[in-house]
Amino acid sequence: MINLNRKLCILFCFAALSILITDKAFSAAVEDVKTCYATLNNDELTLGNSVISRTYKWNNGDLISASITDKKDKFTWQLSGSTPDCLFPGTGKAIDGNLQTRFVPSNASTPSYLAVSVTVRFNQLEVRRVFRIYPDCPAIACDFYLRGNIKAQWLTSIKQAGELRNIENNAAAKEGTAQATVMETLALPGKHWRLKAVEFFDITDRNNNLVQDYDQILYRGESKVRGNLLYASEILSDRSIFILKEAPTSDVQLAYPGFDYIAKFGSLQCVGIGLTPADLDSVKWTKCYGVVTGLSAGGEAGRLRALRNYQQRIRIHKPLRDDMVMMNTWGDRAQDSHISEKFILKDLVAAHRLGISHFQIDDGWQSGRSSNSALPGGSLNSIWSNPNYWKPDPQKFPNGLDPIVQLGKKLGIEICLWFNPSQDSSYTHWKDDAAALINLYKHYGICTFKIDGVQIVDKKGEVNFRRTLDSVMTVTNNEVVFNLDVTAGRRNGYHYFNEYGNIFLENRYTDWGNYYPHFTLRNLWQLSRYVPPQNLQIEFLNNSRNTDKYAPNDLLAPAKLSFDYGFALTMMAQPLAWMEATGLPETAFTSANNIKKYRGIQTAIHSGMIFPIGNEPSGTSWTGFQSSIGNKGYLLIIRENNNEKTSWLSTWLPGGRIVTLTSVLGDGKSYVTTTEPSGRLKCQLAVPNSYALYQYEIN
Template sequence: MTVINDEIFRRGFPQRFVNLRSQVILVPVFAKIKSNLTVGLCIFLLLLSLLVGCFPCAAQDACYSRLDQDTLTIGNQFIERKFIWNKGNVITYSLSDKKGGKVWFNKLRNPDFYIQAGAGTQNGKYEVLVKKDDGIHIAAQETIVSFSTDALDVKRVYRINAQSASIACETYLKGHLSGISGGQQSNAADLKNIEIADDMKVNSSTAALDQLKLDGFHWQVKAVEFFDITDWNNNLVLENKFIPYRKKGYRGNLLFVHNQEKEAGFFFLKEAPASSVQLAYGGQDFTTEFGHFAVNGLGLSAKDIRADEWSKAYTVVLGVYSGKEFNQLQALRGYQKTIRKNEPGRDEMVMMNTWGDRSQDAKVNERFSLLELEAASKLGITHFQIDDGWQQGKSPNSALAKGSFTNIWSNPNYWKPDTVKYPNGLGPIVKRGKALGIEICLWFNPSIQHDYADWEKDASAMAELYRMYGIRTFKIDGLSIPNKQSEINLTKMFNQVLSETENQAVFNLDATAGRRGGYHLFNEYGNIFLENRYTDWQNYYPYWTLRNLWQLSKYVPPEKLQIEFLNKWRNADKYGSDPFAPSSYTFEYIFAITMAAQPLAWFEGTGLPKEALQLGESVAKYKKVQHDFHQGTILPIGEEPSGKSWTGFQSIHKDRGYFIVFRENTPDGTGILETWLPEKVKIQLKPLLGRGRAMIQTTGRKGALKVALPAINDFVMYSYTILK
């Protein structure tokens, strides 16, 4: 037998001979070849047979990976990244935007991944896996590159699919490491001036997950930092635009790097919690120095690395684009839409949750739930979620008893339906929900003690609710991820529930408090419950909610966010004469604010006045276009919401799409909104909801459209078509 391994590749055998298990065992075929064939012909036939039988990525997938002598190449129809093999500790050679015809050459001759100085590299290995579509993830190809440095094993998994101009890189570590290079950057005030040449050579020893060093000085860079913990934060996005100069660190999950000369660039996305809550955080996520751009912060400390188990660092995604800001954002969104497939019957929802009117668990029981379902049906609700109170165990937020999340599994019935509130179990609720076309969903708080050591029990409890009642959507609350083991165990819990529900489970991941996943971690598991807002405490203002969604929608797919609308009639007296009080808006307008996202009716349906139920007509119209609207690239348009702006959203398909336009409390009856359409394009607009009129219009500068609405605090939803 002949084994094609890493060493043979380095002698010239193409990558395509590798199968899914890293090495191909070749049955000797030379003995079967007639003696009069030349050696050259023998080799040709062998290579031809292997090329036919061992191609690692089907042609229709349009992705490829090959190791040819000392060059590793990974790509698809949009992007290609070439590496110098370097015994497995690869160094980027070039990065190509194939559609834009741009090629960037890396000037750095150090490995892309850096964790500790002075370590040699050995045992480089190469492997290719093809992952099939599983209902959550689209088909993808994984190139697995592994190597060792002294007592540490490193595995880098480069993941690419056929649909986006990006390559994600997952990093795994195993073995022993005395420490990880990094820490706080030096304060510029303590450095010497530019005349001292030696002192200008800043130490570059910070650990790096990925890095590029490119030619040129004319770079425009934007770092975007995000904030969750929305019980405390109401400003969720911070943009930092700068020209890179001397070495400096920046915070954020996103780094956009644009070259002014080529009108093209790339982005790094760090799939990690918000900077303020990341694990083992060294003070920055990115480092820039002229044309050198690095991603820092592994999310691991030396003590997190085990001798017998792989520890995963934060994932880094590298994407390319050519053009302006729109092309940049479209490239980012192209990747984000591949993280979790958006299935209309599973992921689209207009949810009503029992918690928003502050009754806590006091009302929750069978009769209340059945009455809520009747109201929900009139509103057009698709998902009814029973929050805290359905279960036998009592939480600390219970209005009925002083409960606890400590040692949940000392009560084996904690996550079974309360036998007093639901004497017949949840069966009657589920049955009535099905009759009304409403899916029943539940609230769930994983057992936090000992870094979620009871994750298997938590997963089994949710899987059992799926088997018994078909319940598959769970609001996951109360998370705290203070260390790597907690993150590992929670990941195992989510994956186990997906496995036991045939990938039908959906998790509404609460982002309101604590150390949680934020906007860029756990995205494959469902959507994000963004914020708690209540009229009881006057912290619900419709334009605040609109502003948070508007700002996030530029960088986070809004269809992955649950956005609340409240009962505007409750506590109206507490707002007094406030012009931005919820009562100043129509119920339809308050609902429309949420349409770019997954609408969340954050109230008790039985507490609404009769007039509120008329909203059902608008919800019915919205549901007809909801999925198509969400399938587009949704970006903010107009001005930032302020309560007095013309603002909105655009959903972009190829030659068509949608607009939602809001006239806030402004005396201007006509607004001019910059959009993401090209200039001087003729479009036809048809109103679907709200009070706008049909029209044909040619876009102005920066794709500007002129929209008229008859009253303040009014809106219109349009479908648009670009006319040829």
């Protein structure tokens, strides 16, 4: 611990740390992190790396932002705040400010970074901010931890705008101000800023519109906006600042004040830390929601790339572990009625024929019967009253899962499982859940688990649920992948718990007539602007089933499209074959060559930054995606049901450049073209409901 009651300068000491690191694999990571630093001199704290720098008035650890610098653009915003960036209502003056720095080495799932810990005490409440600084990343993340106790109200009822007085003086202008915890404050200079807040929605069993943008300009009165993401862009330049609230979606956050940001002339604030004073522990630190602040230049492309640069730092993407074409049989709605050793062995052979890399046995493999079983009497309550709940059902699997795993290895298919942690008493059985998962890993080598049925109703539940995942990651050397389901309940959304794996996005079924390929494509297309598609499992179905559930004249019905087209819509994400392979018609297996060829380039596609191109999918659009890796990459061009054989698609390619497009999959032909000044690209597909995957190079 370092005493900061005197002037000093703290620099990260890499030479001393390197002596402690014996694994040669860490050496490159150490070199990268050398560009990250934290200095404290003359009561000014500076954090930064090669592309971003942020200075604070130390203020005895109760930091006040002073400036933020874009080193690449060589521009500094001077911030005029006079009060601390963070606010916890009911606290007094800050004392005992303390600074610590440490190098966090990389592991199998997390890259290396510099951790800068600032701890301060307000009477009986301690606040710790841990800044994460990654090399060459234009954003700095901040994780919050609280400890102690405080008698205060952190949420107040907010008057509606119509209940407030007209503004004739500054006092009236301050009416309606919310009392809520504040995690970040930026006192932006000037008045000419355009805001874009982005709200996300999960609970996808009920929601099919997952992204909502709100555009505003700053004004003197407070604007309270919802959303995990806020962009503030200078109207008179192409520079921007973004704030990402690392929390569940706004609808399901804990201790939610009703909004995520407060904006007015000279101030942006990110609010709602995700707990109340009643959730505090006087001894243990409680992790709260976090905030990431970054900057960019270059308009919208720069804004999106800056955010994606940070998002790609959260979890290391390992091709053999994280890239998958997974099959899960639940999509055919037999539920657990088919699950048995005999059925799974047969379905594995068919899945291998199709080109599947991962086969996930959903609910029904275990001895305990869940409430979603096709058989009556199941429950997900009091799971641990049955100590054998998470052992293979001896009736369905008399030999355990060994024959399944052995055949999977022979066929080159990884066996994966479904798991539903026990919700009882805010996940009080987290140790038992972790032990069950670890046992499956050790006994059968299961490395990928779909985590379903999560319901986070309080902070204690969130803490215990995280303990389950952390325990498993520790024992398995961070090699496990969790498919975190966001289809129902109070879960963690798109910007929280991202270090554990990917996101199982949605349940869609032809049985209920709610699966339309363009619905799924639209959800992926909209999310891909702000969420890495590589982190999303996106489904394609057996479109030959339940044709009677759709009107004969429904031109957008699944059966009107080819099986191969349905698969192609998922290629920029993690494709999920939501079906039983043995239920497929013979014609579906003609896609096997394309699926296998895709698996050979899947890692190359996913190594780029992937963003949407063209128009929003509607069933009748020209649309697609671009994965960019320097001056090369991949373009997925999709012609939906329309009469236009050619179209000019907006892309992220530079304007006025010659581009060579080499056909890889689909119906496109290789060609060379020149982009328009705006970057639009001329594309051609001969028939509706077709696609072309190209590898491109900018000449």
